Amino acid sequence: MKKVKYFYNTNTLRYEKLVTPLRVKLLRVFSFLAAVSVAGFLFMQISYRYFPSANEQKLHKENNRLKDNYSILNEEIKRMNQSLREIEKRDNQVYRSIFEANPLPDSARAKMIEKQAEDRLIASLSEDELNTSIIQQINTLRNRLYAQTTSFTAIEGMVKNKEALLAATPAIQPVSNKELSRLASGFGYRIDPVYKTTKFHAGLDFAAPQGTPIYATADGTVTLAGNTGNGYGNHVVINHGYGYETLYGHMVRVKARNGQKIRRGEVIGWVGSTGKSTGPHLHYEVHKNGRDLDPIYFFYNDLSPEEFDRMLKIAATGNQSFD
Ligand SMILES: [Zn+2]
Secondary structure, X not given: OOOOOEEEEOOOOEEEEOOOOHHHHHHHHHHHHHHHHHHHHHHHHHHHHHOOOHHHHHHHHHHHHHHHHHHHHHHHHHHHHHHHHHHHHHHHHHHHHHOOOOOOOHHHHXXXXXXXXXXXXXXXXXXXXXXXXXXXXXXXXXXHHHHHHHHHHHHHHHHHHHHHHHHHOOOXXXXXXXXXXXXXXXXXXXEOOOOOOEEEEOOEEEEOOOOOEEEOOOOEEEEEEEEOOOOOOEEEEEEEEOOEEEEEEEEXXXXXXXXXXXXXXXXXXXXXXXXXXXXXXXXXXXXXXXXXXXXXHHOOOOOOHHHHHHHHHHHHOOOEOOO
């Protein structure tokens, strides 16, 4: 039941009905609605804060899981960086030094940002930052991998060249000499067996029975095979390339033919005593760019360090050469 209010009108001296103006009524309604809205908003704020919805809890979990994944990914990238650093170190210190190439400077390996990225703590990063950090690290890694691949390709080329050079370098003894007893005279000034005066001996003499096989000491092409009357008797000259040439003298018989391609270890003739010689032996010379070298330094495929030491002592004996 609606309450009716009255008031005493002093002008009319009568009790009259109190009429509330529409303006006031509307104001009351709006005030009520505003109060309800504010209360509701505050209530929702408090309930959201202290009692998250199921959906929110799910998102929160998802968020944590993603952060964990980022950490794992970051750790993985760190490990990859470390492995790559090891490879780079080996590349510079081992391969590049073996092949006498300059180490790759770090700048070429695009190492610029990894350090700062590593030093950052995952926990303190927002997801966007995490993303940026990982993308940066992957970019660095990719640049460094590219640089490393390029370096290995270059080294591959060097290995191939080096293989050819090694095959062309005299590296074994020209006759079988397991006991090292066949080396009879060394390189340098020796007493000439015919003139009995001191003369330069441009090679090594290996004393061996007539018919002992003589081996090519490196790959190459035969440039001379036969007797030219120069004192070497039946002899063979092989051009190995890279400036290397070897000469084998005083053979009883020559097997190699002029122009023939020869592999290291192939038989090119047999020991004899033809030409200026005092007994069956092989006179062996190594030339580089036209100069005589001491062949003793070209047996490294054949000799252990101890054997090489013994050979050096034998060759140093100032005896008479066989020529
Ligand atoms: Zn000789």
